[in-house]
Amino acid sequence: MLSRIAASLFWIGRYIERSDGTARILDVHLQLLLEDPWIDEDTACRSLLSVMGSEAPGESSLAREDVLRILAVDRAQPASIVYSLSAARENARRAREIVSTELWECLNTTSAGMPRRVSSDKVHEFFSWVRDRTALAVGIMESSASRDEAWQFFTLGRSLERADMTARLLATRSLTEASGPSWTTILRSCGAYEAYLRTYRGVPSARNAAEFLLHDRLFPRSILYSVVRAEQCLRDIEPRTERVGVSDRAQRLLGQIRSDLEFRPIAEILDDLPTHMSAVQDATSAASEAIRQRYFPENVAPNWIGERS
Structure with a gap:
């Protein structure tokens, strides 16, 4: 496969997952700001922008509407939903000879349908629309694409981004422990x-909920599941031939973070959740860069502001 095509498919997967993850995080936190009058809105908004890897503009106080504009509909902001959807569409155009007509039409229609602004009474409706459109794009790939290198690169990008996004969402739990989002x-x-209720059959506790989102091997949005799937994609793309060790730097990085998750007690992770989630983000970013250098080195990585180097 041409490195240009591999890069486009990798970033289509990442951008689609990034749009979905950002919509989910914003939906939770903007609704929380609306419902809880005791939250310091400016502090909460700045903390949320920081977790999402975006800098707060100026010295003036920030409101819910500012976060919505910056992270949802600002076409010049690399962390925004509209930027990600537009970038996914542009990468699909570059790989048009590989991307199916259905996926191209889905991404093209989604990008064209993004609003310039979102009114305050239609915020949840907008985020639901984003989740529906990204789910449609993923469903098209899952149901109609051959399990060849094209699908592997697409899934590899999605898996890395999903691990990063789940880590960001867990990090928001510690923004304001008293008034932050509940585990439910x-x-x-x-x-x-x-899925949690079917597994634990009880009201979510900090230990069980964190364990489910970090360690569960069967739930597709857990960090461990995503990392393991990314490792499998790398093995399928280029099977190991060496007899000793692992020569692929991306596989080593993912293997290290997987081992840390598997063998570190959940209580220890909860004691310093932001630090451990930052380590997951560092690992996924470093693995992404290692993949770029190995498989499509001529492409400059289209890093968003929140991507760590």
Whole structure:
């Protein structure tokens, strides 16, 4: 496969997942700001922008509407939903000879349908629309694409981005411990609440909810599941031939973070959740850069502001 095509498919997967993850995080936190009058709105907005890797503009106080504009509809902001959807569409155009007509039409229609602004009474409706459109794009790939290198690069990008986004969502739990999102809210934002109830059969506790989103091997949005899937994609793209060790730097980085997640006690992770989630983000970013250097080195990585180097 041409490195140009591989890069486009990798970033289509990442941008689609980034749009979905950003919509989920914003839906939870903007609703929380609306419902809880005791939250310091300026502090909460700045903290949320920081978690999403975006800098707060100017010295004036920030409101819910500012975060919505910056992270949802600002076409010049690399962390925004509209930027990600437009970038996914542009990468699909570059790989048009590989991308199916269905996926191209889906991404093209989604990008064209992005609003310039979102009114305050239609915020949840907008985020639901974004989740529906990204789910449609992923469904097209999952149901109609051959499990060849094209699908592997697409899934590799999605898996790395999903691990990063789940880590960001868990990091928001510690923004304001007293008034931050509850574990039930976080589980719902990941689409994990019902799956959690079927697994633990009880009201979410900090230990169980964090364990489910970090360590569960069967839930597709858990960090461990995403990292393991990314590792499998790398092995399928280029099977190992060496007899000793692992020569692929991306596989080593992902293997290290997987081992840390698997063998570190959940109580220890909860004691310093932001630090551990920052380590996950560092690992996924470093793995992404290692993949770029190995498979499409001529392409400059289209890093968003929140991507770590």
